[in-house]
Amino acid sequence: MLLQQVINGLTLGSMYALLAVGFALICGILKMITFAHGEVFMVGAFAGLTAIAAFQLGPLEGLLAAMAVSLVLGLLTERIAFRPFREGSALSPALITIGISIILQAGVLLLAGADTKAFPYDIGIYTFHLGGIIISGIEIIVIGLTLLLMLALQLFIHKTRWGLALRATSMHFDGAGLMGVNTNHVVALSFALASALAGIAGLVVGAYYGAFYPRMGVIISLKALAAATLGGIGSVSGAMLGSLLLGLIESLTVAYISAGYRDVIAFAILIAVLLIRPSGLLGRVEEEKV
Amino acid sequence: MSLIEIRKITKTFGGLVALKDIDMTVEAGEIHGLIGPNGAGKTTLFNVLSGNYKASSGSFVFDGQEVIHLRNDERVGLGIVRTFQNIRLFTSMTVLDNVKLGFHRRTSANWLTSILNTEKVRREERFVEEQSLDLLCKLGLQAVAQEEAKNLSYGDQRRLEIARALAMKPRLLLLDEPAAGLNESEVKTLMERIQAIRTMGITVILVEHDMSLLMSVSDQITVLAHGQKIAEGTPQEVQVNPRVIAEYLGKGA
Amino acid sequence: MLSVQNLRAWYGNVEAIHGINLEVGQGELVTLIGSNGAGKSTTLKSIVGLMKKRAGGIFFHDQDISAYTPSSVLACGIALVPEGRWIFPELTVEENLKMGSFLQRNRRAVAITLEEQFERFPILKERRRQKGGTLSGGEQQMLAISRALMANPKMLLLDEPSLGLAPQLVCNVFSLIKEINDSGISVLLVEQNSTMALSIADRGYVLSTGKMIIQGAAKDLLNDPKVQKAYLGYNDAGEGI
Amino acid sequence: MRPQRVTSILWAAVIVLAAIPLIVDDQYIFHVLTMAGIYAILAISLNLLLGSTGLFSLGHAAFYGIGAYTSALLTLRLELPFVAAFVLSGIITALIGRLVAYPALRLKGIFLAIGTMGFNEIVRLLAINLDWLTGGPAGLPGIPSPEIFGVVISQPRDYYLLILVLAAATYIVFQRLISSRTGRALLAIRDDEIAARSAGIDLTGYKVGAFTLSTFFAGLAGSFFAHYLTYVSPDNFGLNESFAILAMIALGGIGNFTGSVVGAFLLVVIPEAFRFLQEYRELIYGFTIVITVLVLPSGVVGWYPRFMRRRKMAGRQALAVKEEG
């Protein structure tokens, strides 16, 4: 049972990870927070679903549609909520993104209706029995896809010119500009990456649970934000670590303590970690020079 | 017993040793110059003395009392006051409020009495207002009293910082490059001002790259380089010290 | 080559530079000195487009670059070694250097330039895998200069390269600057250590509270009592200003 | 604005508001105004943290909830009279706020925001799970109406007049505080912590104090809410509520208590006024937030003095030019 719970936790954590790295990218570069990421995720999910259901596309084309729509939405969010406030307080973008998330939820509710929608493909067919543990096909897809995307992201960040620029920008915004990097493009790039991943996550999570509904992004994005913070906001590897940890904590809490206290314990651990390491597990601590 | 006894102060940042075993003694009423090349550790020493940084080790005895473990704000209560190399004003508050904040430790209104707005609080507030305006007049800032501090010119900001420091009724005043960015005539009035501050019975430690200013007002000078004390003495002694010339003043001296 | 005309710059509402003029010729080494807060860094930041609020003309090879972003200024061939170095602390030395040639898309060309830099600064080659933030001050300064050279600039702006360096390192840095200049790159050097700066420069400018007060050949400035009075100051301590 | 002018405007506003029952007798209007009054207290008290002290706290609804539950339990289980429960719930909430503040203040910026969000969720989930204490998900019904020295408050009009008094008192308390030595210290902390410390201000002491006072009033608002609806349940104190209070502050102007009152009023009244739009109401709510922050970054009230100041400055500059010429 422990092993099965670990698998459950990893699956859950993988889904958090797809959103959490988005928070890491955005918060890492801009040191600001977005509350609309869950809705970018949700809109991506609906875009993918609509593409599949209305235009009879395959799941892969659906993923592309989800990615594309989320990406555009993410870039728009950056334009509206972040670019005008680059130098100001983090409060204004926080508020605008709260507003945007309300608008997107209400918009999708109006357009798609309130009822929960199923995923038209059945993907739960294969199940693997490994000595008492059962892993379903979709779990393998979820974990595999997440690993693949995370690997691609890591390669992009660590092996490409733009990845290097992205890291440099997150460390020293003006410094990167001085090196000839168009920092506006880097910010847009990180929003694009974050949002595309959110879109993929939207369709994958929707398909995994077989449920698409306007508020599907609310809780998962809150958890992903917690996971990104746990790992150290701004660190992509931290976000992944935090997500997997959070997934594990949740499923183990249910297994050995109580389902009712799952989120209480998850958040309590988050707060405890922050108190010991105020910048998260892999976050950087900077002392202010006077 | 001297007013200030600094013994074996060491401060490290990770691996970097910014200050190593600094000893320094300052007599009451003295103007004590502190010089050294960029990165010598002068500002770091100020940060340790004011309590902005925790010393890695060492002792700081102020008027017979060990203060090295006191917090920054507690030291202000004892009269240890500083200005900043990079001016730090309350930029979105008015000039007058900036000076009023200098009176923080000298007034006593608390949460409850502030809300009740008792007679005592009102009296105190009137006192602070009068004194602050008085200080602003003395420094020639009365005309801008209601401006936001961030709108002041550089020179005015420097003066405001000194006004705020004086409002704290210092016994020891740590001035970190107060002449930086001031023009010649401003430097001249600053010099007179520092001398006036001395006559108020305030002990001053002065960090300054403007040698004409420093040499003319200082009674004693300590020279730091690479986090260590390399010389001390009167201005005349220090100016001819070959090590100081090599490390700091340069061959032109 | 570089010509700055009536440059003004503001931080918020505070004017830091009140209209200055400055020229740097082809292959010249020019130094800009002045006391703390005089506006030297602000001048350099204005030239490369880092100042949000500025006015006046900046011409490079007769091209008006006064409205350019840092990125396009760099593309023109002007690189800045900023005050405070702006090392990317979590990037390795090699990655820091690669950031210097960000605008160069050709990987081969980057590799060649990188080798050149390693030849010039063997210590950086030794430390190529170390994180920039863990270098000592002197090493960081070398990294910053080297990173700027990675862009193959025609002109190098240096903001207090000797800051925080031990005296013997200061000498090294100055001879390095001379060497760079000798290799044909024009240099505009901002320094606190004016004696050293004037001794290697061709010409010099003295800036005071945002105004250009003196300019001339470096040798003349070095012996000009006015310069010493305005900036170095300590010689006439006895006279009392 | 000068303090005297603020006070006279305040009294004028209170008199006008207090006169409303003489003109209209509409329960629904009283109800909406009562809710606005509760939110005004919440927004003002959070504004002390967010606007005056610069602490990005996003868990205010948790304290509101703690106050509501405390008051409900004190009257239902211990059968304390309303006045005692009201004051005690403020004090107990403040004590909890104080306890939370010490660790929370180690966190900076968005980390504080996320930490307090986590706290908010924890409180809501505990309210759901601790059945024996909180009545679990069903909450606590049947809370008695307030009785103040023998007078029972049960009509919407009476509730309205009571909250009017409370909100006005809250406003006066915070307005007085902020123009005092204490308030100055808080503003200084917001501007520059290091400079504040170097001016002799005890950062931890003041921040914890701000948390204590802010949560005290959140607790009072919670208590009033509990006795007004006579029912508390966990749904009322989730993160959405914290976000709503935040939006009210932003709408009115960060750091501006008058703005908080206006913001609370607008964000309670606008959604009610747009009820006829049915499903489109949420859209309006979202757009209100986005557009206000974009167009009036310093809020509806903050905008006015700034605009005036700009005109004044322009005038002064014109004058200066004339003198030179």
Next chain:
Amino acid sequence: GGSQGAKTEGDNALYVGVAGPFSGDGAEYGAMWKKGLEIAAEEINAKGGVNGRLIKLIYEDSQADPKQAASIAQKFVKDERIIAELGDFSTNATWSASPIYQKAGLVQFAFNPSHPELTKHGDYVFQLCPTQADQAIAMANLATDKLKAKKVAVLYLNTDFGKAVKDNAVQAVQAKQAEVVASEAYLSTDKDFKAQLTKVKELNPDVIILGSYYTDTALIMKQAKDLGVKATFIASSSVHSPALLSLGGDAVEGLVTLSVFNIGNPGETLQHFTAKYQEKYGASEPDTFAVQAYDALRLIANAAAKSAEQGEITRKSVRDELAKTQNFPAASQDSITYSPTRQLSQPELFPITVKEGKFVPYHL
């Protein structure tokens, strides 16, 4: 809005306020209400309304939020045209509004919640759903008596509804000497039940009782299928919805539930409603939420008609007549009679199961 509150000349319609979740977490259930209510209103009005007065509905979106439910209550109460209120969706939202309706003397017909004490706030509060006391005990008995379960697990939504299911079911199961091996809660926002199910599976129960809505149920059963859980699922009436079938696919095969309406032997009203529903909204079958909404409005109309017979239609007369309802032919129950506590006096529950993608009567 004064104009809305005033009686306008010429408009002598009867207004009924509806407060429910038309956005927010419960929006899909609110949408189902609307379908049932629209049909009821159309039908009544097609027959000339009540005593010549048309029925009109005023919808207000409460998001099932207690605070908003209270606002809406104040609004409805002062709107003198309104003769009765329908809603809210959750016990929380209902209770927060109950004192207001009670004090004003306006019927609060909370036809959806099933909390056993829902109507305790006063004689203007009415319920339509068989309470969880009734439902959960019936579920427990089904498990122990018919399915001969020895070990039972309970999985419930952590709201008053889910908790009532759990509390009553656990008691009833234990009363029958069977063992409750686990009772696990989840939140309304949860979508991942694997941890709970893994734990439950380990304990190997014969039956799993669910206190859930249909969306959660579909997800739970899909994940249970993935994990290879073999137990029979018994769920409360709220899952009786075609949406369960479309969301759950073949994972919900074999689910047993106790419906509030009789699909095996539908009465005349139910047949009629089903036909209308399919005509208006396409092929799918109505669900519990739509059926109960349909009944609720018809019950109000009936009470209004009865009061018209006696004299004037007032809020009080509607309450009194509604309380007197006897043997009213409804879609959910063949005949509805109110008990003194304004709850169904003898609710009937109909066991049904999912077979080959359809709800069919359940026979052992």
